[in-house]
Amino acid sequence: MKTKNKKRSFLVSLILSLGVVMSANAADWKKPLIPVTEDFTLPNGLRVVLSEDHSVPVAALAIVYDVGSRNEEKGRSGFAHLFEHMMFEGSENVGKTEHFSYVESAGGSLNASTHNDFTNYYEKLPSNQIELALWLESDRMRSLKVTEENFKNQLETVKEEKRSRIDNQPYTPAALRFEELLFDNWSNAHPVIGSFEDLEASSVEDVRKFFKTYYAPDNAVMAIVGDFDAKQMHGLVEKYFASIPKQSRPPLPSVDEPLQTKPKYEKVEDHHAQLPAFWFGWKGPGRREPDSYAMGILEKILSSGDSSRLYQRMVKGDQVALRADAGLDERRGPSAFEGFVIYKPGHSAEQVRDIVWEEIDKVKKEPVSEKEIEKAKNQILRGLFAAGSSSSLQRCLGRAEMLAEYTLFFGDPKLVDADLDAYLKVTAEDVKRVANKYFTREGITVVDVQPVPAKAEAEAEAPVLQHK
């Protein structure tokens, strides 16, 4: 009890000195949110962040490469993701798909994901097994194997993946089309999954070039979090990674977006959807840009939890929608603020959209109450402290990914604390200003989803999307 009080008063003074006003009831937390035990860069440019935590016998490794779909060249859309698949096809000492058997047999889990602005790989293991992850990740960074057969095989797999996870799902093809329409710059707009034509036009030679350019130690950051000894881990990192040669860091692509002066609209037919829906959205501030914090708070006000404005108005109040959500897809460079509404039969898209606009106009005209701002801030804290979110501080993988991303993108693993402070400083005035700046009549993009009955047999196997 005593120590707790002491901690609280220390925190209060710390917070006051930072100028953050917090409710007396709000939770206190230790700073830094993710203690960094070591932060070093190998001579080959690989930056490594270690965070010791002995509370549970678990450790996670996250490695983030500075490459995503935005780095692709025209005519090669989808290549970053296809390449990510190739990273599981074996390297000098690890056989094809053995990453999975090694890690699972050790009781762990692993995966990878490709985004617009980065690609990440992770392993999470009982802490005594974490060296296995170093062995696996270093082997593919230094000696990825590329064969014509594996390449063709992965090409087919990615096509199968697109068919089953996108083309065969309700509302998803429209989501991709929506994002394509929302951005004007091809680097931001084209889908991560890419097009079949582009994928088929790529070659093993492209794979080699991509590997050499982007999968270099100086184009990545690795974070390891959990139950290990940092000094010992430092030695292991050197052992496994130091001999991998550096490359020159590739230039960053231009992701500039022109200011949108006219609303964009499209209608997409959907054979799998049972109910009509629409996507709507605007270009938004990039990650860590000054406006991004107020935008984050605005996202919570509009769409976080059952008390949020869109849910209360559309699902509960007017009862026109089965679902009404919005979220900020944060990226380096312009982000996208994206909303999705599935509405009930008996209403027109225009009617339902008018209701969305009423709610948007409300945040543009009327200042949000102090209580609602505080609620939104508590939702931000929930995102960090609850178990369920991907950036949950309860999970060492969530911490490792945050450390790696902050370090790669902005050069400093401690920015998670600065960001939290920035969110907690947002005022009602900021929210109103940002709503007016971004949620404009001329800047909106809308894609209507029109359910159409499934066609019989042969036709049903053809692509379901007609948007060209």
Add this chain to the structure above:
Amino acid sequence: MGIAEAAKPRQSTTINAPEPVWSHPYRRSTAGSVGRVESVSVFFSLIVLLGVLTFIMTAITPAEAVEAKSENIKAATAESWRKTPPTLPVPRPFKLPAFTTYKLANGLTVQLVEDHRVPFITVNLGIKAGSSRERDEVRGLAAITADMITEGTAKRSSKQIAEEVDFIGGGLKGGADLDFTLIVGSSLSGYAERLLDVVSDVVLNPSFPEDELKLKKTNLIQELVMKRSQPDFLQDERFMNVLFGQHPYGVIAPSPENVEKITRKDLQDFHKTYFVPNESVLVVVGDFQPDKMKALIEKDLGANWQSGQLAQLKYPAVPQYHGRRIYLVDRPGSVQSSIKLGNVAISKSDSDYFPLLVGNQVLGGAAHSRLFLNIREQKGYTYGAYSSFAARKEPGPFAAEAEVRTEVTGSSLQEFLYELDRMRNLKVTDKEIQDAKRYLAGSFALGLETQAGLAQRLLEVQLYELPKDYLETYTDKLMAVSLDDVRKAARKDIDFENMAIVVVGDGKKIKKELEYFAPVELFDTAGKPVGNDGAAGKKSS
């Protein structure tokens, strides 16, 4: 991934399910299926849709067995120590966090675990009554009752509850599965008092307002209509129905007509009868001070909550079958066939639990298991093939399943039968059993990393009335499983000759092929039998 969008999970494959992995009547059963992609929401979510925009490599890819002539991108250096994976130190002894267990005067069992890593608190209340307690005419009642408790109380409206929960950085949801009702709440720890207050309000005094119930029913019916377009829903519906017949486990979702019929009075009665403290367990994990927490629990869930008696639940017998049968749900135009085969297996307290857990892992628990390696990696018929079993209060299903290309429906079924038969006849290898045990022990430990994961395990022990040392000895029991135990369990729990095989796919293209395996009964996507060719096995109950 900024803090602001922290609530959006972007990985679709997790071993630690963010919220308790609870088998819900409208969810796919999740027990024993670690490492699989689970669709856990009652309704698909925006999160999933947005998640597709960033592309996730969820699993490995179908592959040919051919070892290709390889060409390394970089000339390998002479670091010969890289040739073999590192030898690893012995696991650190696993210690369960310390917890306190006690009972209130009204019979409520309470378990407390302090966790000061983050300023957060997780509260789970489990009630030993689920959809098995429903009468046939009001299927869906347990789930709707649990779902509706947050839609209004004597002193708060639905909106006020939502406002309060969101304000305290919290979450609060009720749900019901076949055996239990579960209320999961959480908040920033500074608001623990307010969290306990709202939890007790919705558990003790829900008012089930008429207008809220009407909206819930309308939306639920809409969702049920949408579910019918999904092959996995059609598959589970048929599979559970043929396995369990009139047994309450035989229904995975109510019909729209059922939902129509449910009244406010039904909800009030269900709540009054079954939400009793002496048949409930409260687990609190998080950043709290124990004395203060005990006082809060006594105030909010002690003094005001009256105990009651639950009638002994009598389950009807499950149907007995002789011979294999195929149930084909015809979905014209389907480009894939969803295959699921299995039988009624064991309950949570069965002595076969650990042997079957290990055996299932070898057979189809993850991507290193036999079904995956054979049907996906070697044959390339599917994106993933798995097996699982759901051990419940009563014996639940064992099943093996995959979605395969239409053209290889028969070939895939043949491989499933081969692998199931092999499990029964031959011992698994030493390497297989070791890998399986390590995987399961690791997943178990990894799952306890979060408050929600730990709370779920503690609750499981209490609700299923498992031995007190169940979690402490979990890994030991796992490690003690022998090769003989696995084969014995497989012989008993995989009813190879009398399996039910459910296939959802294009009937015109696959029915003939399936008839070579067993008699085929045809159903439409509404779940109704079509025609009457192919006799099913004799029903003796």
